[in-house]
Amino acid sequence: MNAHRPRKRFGQHFLSDPGVIDAIVRAIDPQPGDTIVEIGPGHGAITEPLARKAGVLHCVELDRDLAAALRHRFAASDKVAIHEADALSFDFCALGDSLRIVGNLPYNISTPLLFHLIDSRDCISDMHFMLQKEVVDRMSAAPGSKAYGRLGIMLGCHLSVESLFDVGPQCFDPPPAVTSAVVRLAPLGSDRPAIDDEKLLGRLVAAAFSQRRKTVRNALKTLLDESELRSLGIDPGQRPETLPILDYVNAANYVSRRDGDSG
Numbered sequence: 001m002n003a004h005r006p007r008k009r010f011g012q013h014f015l016s017d018p019g020v021i022d023a024i025v026r027a028i029d030p031q032p033g034d035t036i037v038e039i040g041p042g043h044g045a046i047t048e049p050l051a052r053k054a055g056v057l058h059c060v061e062l063d064r065d066l067a068a069a070l071r072h073r074f075a076a077s078d079k080v081a082i083h084e085a086d087a088l089s090f091d092f093c094a095l096g097d098s099l100r101i102v103g104n105l106p107y108n109i110s111t112p113l114l115f116h117l118i119d120s121r122d123c124i125s126d127m128h129f130m131l132q133k134e135v136v137d138r139m140s141a142a143p144g145s146k147a148y149g150r151l152g153i154m155l156g157c158h159l160s161v162e163s164l165f166d167v168g169p170q171c172f173d174p175p176p177a178v179t180s181a182v183v184r185l186a187p188l189g190s191d192r193p194a195i196d197d198e199k200l201l202g203r204l205v206a207a208a209f210s211q212r213r214k215t216v217r218n219a220l221k222t223l224l225d226e227s228e229l230r231s232l233g234i235d236p237g238q239r240p241e242t243l244p245i246l247d248y249v250n251a252a253n254y255v256s257r258r259d260g261d262s263g
């Protein structure tokens with residue numbers, strides 16, 4: 001199995017540090033009643049300890065050779081299922097509900113994968129991912145901070161985001177070029193803001209952040225005029241990176257209702 005050569009295009013950096021593997025499994029804290037879905041199990045660094053503790057473990061691996069090796073390795077286990085598939089188009093909700101999703105993700109697909117998982121949020125109870133620290137910083141950034149922007153806003157509408165700990169490149173084989181971090185995500189409950197039109201919100205946020213150092217007035221001028229911004233309680237002279245998530249949701253909901261079906 002170790003004859004496998006890491007495939008760069010699959011973002012393969014295998015965890016090799018037992019302390020970090022242990023810390024991740026402890027953060028996940030698998031329970032016998034849990035259905036866990038691991039994305040990109042690779043050589044199974046965290047798969048093995050998860051399988052020992054979880055009720056059911058589904059693994060989604062794109063690399064045919066790695067999927068075959070895992071299938072062979074867990075052939076005797078009736079609680080581990082290996083799916084040779086692309087996580088970006090995988091139908092997670094077909095596996096059940098209250099899913100706990102985990103993975104040391106391929107960093108090159110992390111943003112589209114997060115958006116795909118947001119679409120599956122109704123069948124997810126929580127998620128633990130290893131990602132580039134820079135991405136985790138953007139996911140968990142507060143308004144007004146440099147890392148705050150489109151990713152944090154679009155995730156923050158649906159999920160709580162908690163950065164757990166950083167992981168250095170030396171904990172992987174081969175080492176990635178960047179520092180990584182483990183993040184915990186959980187769908188928000190009833191305190192989640194109601195969004196009328198997710199696509200419109202996405203367009204509005206993209207417009208707001210299309211050029212840094214613009215005012216809200218200029219960045220959003222094709223969608224909202226100054227008096228509309230004021231009526232929403234938004235100061236048109238503010239910078240987009242200082243507006244809280246709820247202002248974006250309220251602005252998008254306002255545009256959606258104003259324009260009706262034609263919007």
Ligand code: SAH
Pocket residue numbers: 010011012013014015016039040041042043044045046060061062063066085086087088103104105106109
């Ligand atoms: N979890 C392992 C491997 C991490 S490397 C460990 O920590 O050691 C990332 C893994 O994701 C690789 O096994 C890679 O083949 C897999 N992968 C890459 N793109 C994928 C995709 N689109 N869907 C599912 N798995 C993918």
